[in-house]
Amino acid sequence: MPALGSGRPRRCVLLGGAHGRASGVPGRDRRGAVRAGAFGQRVRIGAARRLLETTDQPLSRVAATVGLGSPDTLYRIFHRHLGIPPGEYRARFAHN
Incomplete structure (x- = not known):
C-alpha cells in the first residue's frame, strides 16, 4: 500500500x-x-434540551453540565441544529 x-x-x-x-x-x-462526533453532539443537545425544559439553570451551567464548555458553544449548536437559540428554546418549551 x-x-x-x-x-x-x-x-x-x-x-x-x-x-x-x-x-x-x-x-x-x-x-x-452516524459518526461518533455527530452522535456525541446529539447526545449533548438532548441533555441540554432536557435541562432547559426542566430547570432554570443559567446557560453557562447547562453548557458546562452537558460538556459544551461555554454558552457560546451552546448557542451555536442550538442554532445550527434546532434553528433557535437556547434561551428561546427554554421560553417555548419549559415545563416549569
Missing part, C-alpha cells in the same frame, strides 16, 4: 472508512452510519 502519511486519513483508508464527509451527508460516513 502506498504511504499515505500519518494520522486519520491513513487509519480511515486502512479500516475501510471515509475521511471527512465522503457521503455528502453531515454527521454520517459513506455507509450512512
Whole structure:
C-alpha cells in the first residue's frame, strides 16, 4: 500500500472508512452510519434540551453540565441544529 502519511486519513483508508464527509451527508460516513462526533453532539443537545425544559439553570451551567464548555458553544449548536437559540428554546418549551 502506498504511504499515505500519518494520522486519520491513513487509519480511515486502512479500516475501510471515509475521511471527512465522503457521503455528502453531515454527521454520517459513506455507509450512512452516524459518526461518533455527530452522535456525541446529539447526545449533548438532548441533555441540554432536557435541562432547559426542566430547570432554570443559567446557560453557562447547562453548557458546562452537558460538556459544551461555554454558552457560546451552546448557542451555536442550538442554532445550527434546532434553528433557535437556547434561551428561546427554554421560553417555548419549559415545563416549569
